[in-house]
Amino acid sequence: xxxxxxxxxxxxxxxxxxxxxxxxxxxxxxxxxxxxxxxxxxxxxxxxxxxxxxxxxxxxxxxxxxxxxxxxxxxxxxxxxxxxxxxxxxxxxxxxxxxxxxxxxxxxxxxxxxxxxxxxxxxxxxxxxxxxxxxxxxxxxxxxxxxxxxxxxxxxxxxxxxxxxxxxxxxxxxxxxxxxxxxxxxxxxxxxxxxxxxxxxxxxxxxxxxxxxxxxxxxxxxxxxxxxxxxxxxxxxxxxxxxxxxxxxxxxxxxxxxxxxxxxxxxxxxxxxxxxxxxxxxxxxxxxxxxxxxxxxxxxxxxxxxxxxxx
Numbered sequence: 001x002x003x004x005x006x007x008x009x010x011x012x013x014x015x016x017x018x019x020x021x022x023x024x025x026x027x028x029x030x031x032x033x034x035x036x037x038x039x040x041x042x043x044x045x046x047x048x049x050x051x052x053x054x055x056x057x058x059x060x061x062x063x064x065x066x067x068x069x070x071x072x073x074x075x076x077x078x079x080x081x082x083x084x085x086x087x088x089x090x091x092x093x094x095x096x097x098x099x100x101x102x103x104x105x106x107x108x109x110x111x112x113x114x115x116x117x118x119x120x121x122x123x124x125x126x127x128x129x130x131x132x133x134x135x136x137x138x139x140x141x142x143x144x145x146x147x148x149x150x151x152x153x154x155x156x157x158x159x160x161x162x163x164x165x166x167x168x169x170x171x172x173x174x175x176x177x178x179x180x181x182x183x184x185x186x187x188x189x190x191x192x193x194x195x196x197x198x199x200x201x202x203x204x205x206x207x208x209x210x211x212x213x214x215x216x217x218x219x220x221x222x223x224x225x226x227x228x229x230x231x232x233x234x235x236x237x238x239x240x241x242x243x244x245x246x247x248x249x250x251x252x253x254x255x256x257x258x259x260x261x262x263x264x265x266x267x268x269x270x271x272x273x274x275x276x277x278x279x280x281x282x283x284x285x286x287x288x289x290x291x292x293x294x295x296x297x298x299x300x301x302x303x304x305x306x307x308x309x310x311x
Contacts, residue, residue: 003288010129047277049284051305056081058095058310060301067099071085071306075117075151076184076271078311082115082134082151088135090115092151095310103134103153103311111139116181117151120188122310126207131188135161137179146178146192166210173201173211180219184269185226193218193231200231200244215253219266223273228257230267230276239263241278241287245295256287256294264297272311277307 018129049057050072056063068086075082078095085091088106093099097260115136122130132151137144138158147158163173177196183189187206191214194201200220203211214220217231231246238260245252256276257264266279275288277300287294 003219026041028167046310048310049303049305049306055302072116073116074310076119076311082114105155112182113137116183117271118183118188135181135183144179145178146181164209166212182221184222189226190220191220191229221268232265239265241267266306268307271311
């Protein structure tokens with residue numbers, strides 16, 4: 001599937017994808033006097049922050065997971081958390097850190113990071129089984145690749161993910177230096193970045209595995225309906241957030257933080273696709289969709305770490 005065809009056909013799935021979006025319930029926070037203007041805002045329920053310790057900020061409360069938690073990510077329903085523990089293993093637990101299962105044990109001399117859930121219902125018409133996987137980046141002997149393992153595994157062995165181009169004329173896709181995977185949408189689509197090319201890529205394995213480059217950037221996150229990708233790109237000495245609308249054809253990439261005076265990184269979408277949370281040097285901020293794009297960044301938490309939404 002070419003990038004052009006993918007953008008055109010993505011619009012046809014809008015109705016189905018919208019039914020799968022989870023509505024957020026708002027709480028109230030106050031913006032700090034940082035670079036963004038100070039004002040009261042609503043913050044979607046479910047925003048969490050992991051900071052590499054055993055404590056995770058969930059709903060404004062610090063929860064002790066009983067083990068080091070790195071790069072925490074939630075499954076679409078919010079019933080399970082996946083993270084890398086202090087031993088470098090891939091672990092799944094309940095939302096309070098209990099009932100931990102080592103899905104895959106790090107064999108040593110590897111660095112695993114940024115797990116993401118790939119979940120999709122079975123498509124019996126096309127003979128496609130349901131997906132319930134965890135995709136993550138694995139640095140092995142200095143080379144970073146994408147791997148996948150069943151989310152229900154117990155000390156299972158991860159498998160390397162295939163990366164094939166949807167455009168024969170574009171040549172082969174890079175197989176190494178791939179990092180920061182993020183999966184979403186009703187079909188288990190994934191995006192990731194490549195630290196060598198400096199580009200964001202998309203991967204679709206619904207009917208057959210294919211993919212390609214989308215735009216220059218890093219740290220991508222796919223919207224819940226898989227119609228947009230938010231990512232980071234440096235502009236004028238600061239990291240800004242850009243959104244690529246996959247249904248809008250060419251020239252669909254827009255800077256949604258054009259007035260950034262500090263670095264905005266590690267973006268993540270709310271379950272209803274209306275808000276993007278991201279990291280700054282002084283805490284977690286959000287931008288919310290308006291009738292004319294996205295509003296101004298507003299502080300949601302002074303806690304520093306990786307933001308994630310629990311569905």
